[in-house]
Amino acid sequence: MTDRINQNMDLGKLEGVMEAGFESFSNRNEDQCLLGTRTEILRDIIEWAMSPSQKSIFWLNGMAGTGKSTISRTVAGLLKDRNHLGANFFFKRGEGDRGNAKKFFPTLVKQLMLRISELRSGVQKALDHDPDIISKSPREQFEKLLLQPLLDLNQLGQQPQIVVIVIDALDECEHEQDIRNIIRLLPRLQMVKAVRLRIFLTSRPELPISLEFSEIGNREYQDLVLHEIPEEVTADDIYLFLQNRFAKIQHDRNISPDWPSDDVVQEIVTMSVPLFISAATVCRYIEHSKLEPTERLAELLKDSRRYAKKMDKTYRPILTRLLDDEESDESEQQLLLHQFQKIVGAIILLAVPLSTNALSLFLGIEVNQISNLLDSFRSVLSVPSDRDLPIRILHLSFRDFLVQTESDFLIDEPNKHKEIALLCIEKMRRLLRKDICNLEGFATRRADIDPQSLRRDHHSVLSEFLYDAKRFTLKNSQIADDAPLQLYCSGLIFAPKKAIESWNSEMQTLEGHSDWVRSVAFSSDGALLASASSDETVRLWDPATGELKQTLEGHSDSIWSVAFSPDGALLASASSDKTVRLWDPATGALMQTLGVNELVTDLKFGHDASYLITNLGSLDVQSESENYATSSNNVNPGIFIKQQWIKLNGKNVLWLPPGSRSNCFAINGNLLALGHASGLISFIGFQV
Numbered sequence: 001m002t003d004r005i006n007q008n009m010d011l012g013k014l015e016g017v018m019e020a021g022f023e024s025f026s027n028r029n030e031d032q033c034l035l036g037t038r039t040e041i042l043r044d045i046i047e048w049a050m051s052p053s054q055k056s057i058f059w060l061n062g063m064a065g066t067g068k069s070t071i072s073r074t075v076a077g078l079l080k081d082r083n084h085l086g087a088n089f090f091f092k093r094g095e096g097d098r099g100n101a102k103k104f105f106p107t108l109v110k111q112l113m114l115r116i117s118e119l120r121s122g123v124q125k126a127l128d129h130d131p132d133i134i135s136k137s138p139r140e141q142f143e144k145l146l147l148q149p150l151l152d153l154n155q156l157g158q159q160p161q162i163v164v165i166v167i168d169a170l171d172e173c174e175h176e177q178d179i180r181n182i183i184r185l186l187p188r189l190q191m192v193k194a195v196r197l198r199i200f201l202t203s204r205p206e207l208p209i210s211l212e213f214s215e216i217g218n219r220e221y222q223d224l225v226l227h228e229i230p231e232e233v234t235a236d237d238i239y240l241f242l243q244n245r246f247a248k249i250q251h252d253r254n255i256s257p258d259w260p261s262d263d264v265v266q267e268i269v270t271m272s273v274p275l276f277i278s279a280a281t282v283c284r285y286i287e288h289s290k291l292e293p294t295e296r297l298a299e300l301l302k303d304s305r306r307y308a309k310k311m312d313k314t315y316r317p318i319l320t321r322l323l324d325d326e327e328s329d330e331s332e333q334q335l336l337l338h339q340f341q342k343i344v345g346a347i348i349l350l351a352v353p354l355s356t357n358a359l360s361l362f363l364g365i366e367v368n369q370i371s372n373l374l375d376s377f378r379s380v381l382s383v384p385s386d387r388d389l390p391i392r393i394l395h396l397s398f399r400d401f402l403v404q405t406e407s408d409f410l411i412d413e414p415n416k417h418k419e420i421a422l423l424c425i426e427k428m429r430r431l432l433r434k435d436i437c438n439l440e441g442f443a444t445r446r447a448d449i450d451p452q453s454l455r456r457d458h459h460s461v462l463s464e465f466l467y468d469a470k471r472f473t474l475k476n477s478q479i480a481d482d483a484p485l486q487l488y489c490s491g492l493i494f495a496p497k498k499a500i501e502s503w504n505s506e507m508q509t510l511e512g513h514s515d516w517v518r519s520v521a522f523s524s525d526g527a528l529l530a531s532a533s534s535d536e537t538v539r540l541w542d543p544a545t546g547e548l549k550q551t552l553e554g555h556s557d558s559i560w561s562v563a564f565s566p567d568g569a570l571l572a573s574a575s576s577d578k579t580v581r582l583w584d585p586a587t588g589a590l591m592q593t594l595g596v597n598e599l600v601t602d603l604k605f606g607h608d609a610s611y612l613i614t615n616l617g618s619l620d621v622q623s624e625s626e627n628y629a630t631s632s633n634n635v636n637p638g639i640f641i642k643q644q645w646i647k648l649n650g651k652n653v654l655w656l657p658p659g660s661r662s663n664c665f666a667i668n669g670n671l672l673a674l675g676h677a678s679g680l681i682s683f684i685g686f687q688v
């Protein structure tokens with residue numbers, strides 16, 4: 001009797017952190033998993049705990065707010081009901097000894113003694129031997145208070161019972177070294193044979209924890225990454241959670257049972273996945289007691305960023321810990337903050353996520369500096385160890401939070417976008433090159449470029465995207481010209497769902513004629529398409545862009561046939577008005593009108609463009625020479641215009657764009673004068 005009193009008094013020295021237990025007063029309002037959620041995960045964890053052949057540690061790893069602690073509480077409760085809960089410690093930063101390792105092992109020992117009474121004498125021995133053990137390092141506490149007394153039990157030769165220790169939120173333990181020590185020490189509990197000890201541990205994927213686990217090797221533990229389980233599974237759970245919370249709001253606030261609609265609930269699910277905390281924050285925002293829930297919800301749906309401020313509790317501590325280093329002084333902190341603004345600011349605002357390596361090139365910051373800074377953000381950013389893979393934000397609320405927080409971590413969105421745009425321009429200036437295919441001369445035509453040399457520069461995702469963009473633009477260019485916002489309705493509605501694969505072979509529809517199109521013809525170089533219509537016009541189009549280049553007006557009846565001359569300098573059209581007209585396709589000028597007695601329905605040029613072959617027989621054309629131009633006496637034979645190309649000594653050197661083409665030209669020495677229909681004359685000088 002005296003012995004036992006004595007023992008109890010000594011064991012009383014074993015001070016634990018009462019509040020760290022999942023059933024403690026301060027945890028009384030914390031949820032467990034709603035029935036029907038996390039069912040598979042919970043089943044797997046309980047099966048792991050009960051099976052003799054499993055690894056001794058289960059690490060549930062998940063980003064901020066994915067629902068780890070809720071699972072821990074549920075696991076602890078389930079194990080307690082089955083009488084297998086040995087001890088539990090829920091770390092919580094900033095709440096006294098719940099936020100450090102000082103009393104971690106004594107707390108576990110204290111609880112384990114209640115579960116395994118045979119442990120008491122060993123613990124008592126340790127306390128007798130070293131009454132100050134409670135103030136010693138975690139390693140010593142572990143060895144003397146926990147491991148040795150448990151090993152002593154081996155001699156009892158009992159049938160081993162299953163005892164599970166639940167440790168939640170190890171990342172919230174204050175000192176990195178303590179965290180690492182705890183992970184390093186736990187596998188040694190496997191030496192204990194009298195009890196089958198299992199450790200269920202949760203944490204965010206923070207660097208010291210990930211590193212330490214990779215160091216102890218996966219023979220010792222199994223893990224589950226909560227933010228990587230299939231999205232639809234989490235979505236189903238969040239859906240159940242929302243339904244449950246909304247039913248409660250309906251009931252408590254006397255709201256009609258059909259509020260909110262299923263579509264709305266689905267919308268919030270999509271907004272939240274994979275963060276349970278996001279769905280929980282939405283509910284807290286809506287159920288705020290002084291405001292009308294239906295209005296709050298409607299407001300939120302209009303502007304989903306509204307609730308991001310409420311994520312302060314989740315995100316602010318991650319940010320402040322960046323600067324929370326006793327060793328760094330004011331100027332170092334300023335530097336860190338500056339780096340944060342540059343690096344994280346770019347990550348959250350870039351339209352397409354970049355890898356660490358690409359980000360380094362883009363921002364002009366050393367790769368290692370970027371990696372170092374990002375190590376502090378592994379709970380909110382997915383930073384792949386392969387530096388060529390993109391860095392992603394786990395949840396958009398992190399971006400929304402940063403662009404509106406009132407702390408020093410505010411990312412000034414408009415200015416940051418400007419900065420990013422300037423960086424893009426600067427990179428383009430520096431990196432883009434003229435003539436990436438090393439073509440031989442300025443007049444090289446596309447048809448003459450070796451496709452192999454294009455493929456060498458080919459980036460498949462980019463080129464697929466460009467192809468897609470080109471098809472979309474071609475298909476919609478006319479409506480974009482007329483009613484631009486139709487791009488977002490008609491353009492999107494009638495675009496194929498999987499654009500890249502499923503554009504059909506119809507490139508584009510050219511709209512403009514108001515009556516039948518009777519005849520179409522390509523110019524021999526393919527640069528123009530002529531269409532003849534019953535609306536009495538011929539239209540000339542650029543087939544590459546769909547742009548209407550010319551409308552040839554003059555005929556007074558249906559036009560039946562069009563044809564280009566072999567060198568493209570002339571266009572002939574035949575109409576019911578009993579004329580055949582010849583046009584200059586470049587300027588649209590009517591060159592000649594030939595009267596015919598009967599209807600010509602079909603025509604084409606003879607080989608030298610001096611006559612037309614029609615359904616009525618051949619027809620002479622008093623065509624002017626190909627370079628339909630006057631030339632002065634002082635002609636430099638080296639300069640010549642042919643088909644909008646200015647040729648120098650027989651080689652194409654300069655192409656005349658449509659706006660610069662002329663009806664006539666003159667050459668004087670090295671000077672070329674072009675006369676335009678507008679009345680202007682332009683000059684081009686050549687060094688021959």
Ligand SMILES: Nc1ncnc2c1ncn2[C@@H]1O[C@H](COP(=O)(O)OP(=O)(O)OP(=O)(O)O)[C@@H](O)[C@H]1O
Nearest residue numbers: 033034037063064065066067068069070276277280
């Ligand atoms: N299965 C669930 N059933 C009901 N509610 C849940 C569930 N999981 C999470 N929640 C809700 O989401 C909130 C956030 O979850 P929890 O605190 O477990 O996330 P966590 O991953 O531990 O976050 P942190 O990394 O910040 O510690 C909880 O407060 C709870 O309201």
